[in-house]
């Protein structure tokens with residue numbers, strides 16, 4: 001096999017290591033013998049993008065989308081970190097306001113060393129600049145939450161996202177994990193439950209850190225960097241560079257979440273309730289984002305806190321474990337706006353219970 005030709009659009013390769021891939025959903029890639037590898041560093045300059053990257057009209061950004069900005073609350077964490085009760089209450093109220101509406105907010109004075117963010121970005125840059133043959137050495141294995149992927153072509157065959165991703169397991173992500181736990185404390189305060197409840201629940205969490213590289217696209221109106229979806233996870237901390245692209249569907253409109261210097265974007269995932277969002281691409285500028293997804297430990301049972309329940313009959317959803325939901329999105333379902341509902345309604349031999 002030859003990955004060296006810079007003039008070839010696609011590389012086909014026999015993929016012995018993808019043998020046990022067992023996707024069943026509509027657009028999952030069932031062709032195990034011959035996965036196509038896309039070289040986005042070549043495709044970015046092409047006037048016509050391959051059909052695999054073209055999304056159905058209803059999914060595509062329209063010219064009136066995102067003219068408006070999302071009113072994303074800016075939560076200042078300074079007082080909370082100092083232990084100032086009054087300022088903590090104000091921060092928790094802002095979190096509550098955002099989470100009862102669309103679930104997105106910015107945090108500033110978040111305590112993450114800017115040099116660390118800079119360093120992570122430099123590593124990410126040098127990785128994505130490598131020749132495709134080198135990047136493929138880190139190609140993700142089916143079902144794995146680490147490694148490199150060019151447009152998820154090893155998993156899906158159509159409506160491919162216009163991006164390359166690199167997933168790194170949580171070892172490298174201590175600063176993000178720490179911040180997630182602080183925000184979990186604020187979330188608990190905002191819900192009026194024991195402030196340590198979620199902190200304790202997530203302290204042994206298994207998280208996913210993902211670097212996204214969105215090359216420029218000559219036909220940005222036909223493609224999407226990340227299609228509309230809800231994060232199936234628990235909490236997402238997103239660092240976006242200075243190029244806009246993130247949009248949230250709120251009040252029946254796509255609204256832009258423009259980058260705010262020194263801030264991190266936070267959004268709650270489906271184990272709380274995630275809002276539909278996506279990342280669009282553009283003709284001129286590459287865009288990079290780093291998403292840290294907090295997830296519960298695999299076997300932990302996810303259930304609502306007792307204080308929030310009036311009785312079992314008020315429950316909308318049964319208990320589940322993160323490993324069940326993760327398995328569902330990795331093998332059976334491509335995350336979209338109905339992931340959680342379809343997971344709950346799934347006809348699979350997995351037990352669901354209210355116990």
Ligand SMILES: C=C1C[C@]23C[C@H]1CC[C@H]2[C@]1(C)CCC[C@@](C)(C(=O)O)[C@H]1[C@@H]3C(=O)O
Nearest residue numbers: 161226227229231232233293329330334335
């Ligand atoms: C558990 C996960 C699945 C995805 C990565 C994390 C959290 C969000 C999911 C995702 C980003 C939602 C959009 C579609 C997806 C396929 C993607 O474009 O990357 C999703 C991720 C995935 O299934 O790998």
Ligand SMILES: O=C(O)CCC(=O)C(=O)O
Nearest residue numbers: 212226231246279289291
């Ligand atoms: O890159 C972005 O701005 C958003 C990506 C995203 O929503 C995701 O990876 O879940």
Ligand SMILES: [Fe+2]
Nearest residue numbers: 229230231277
């Ligand atoms: Fe997302």
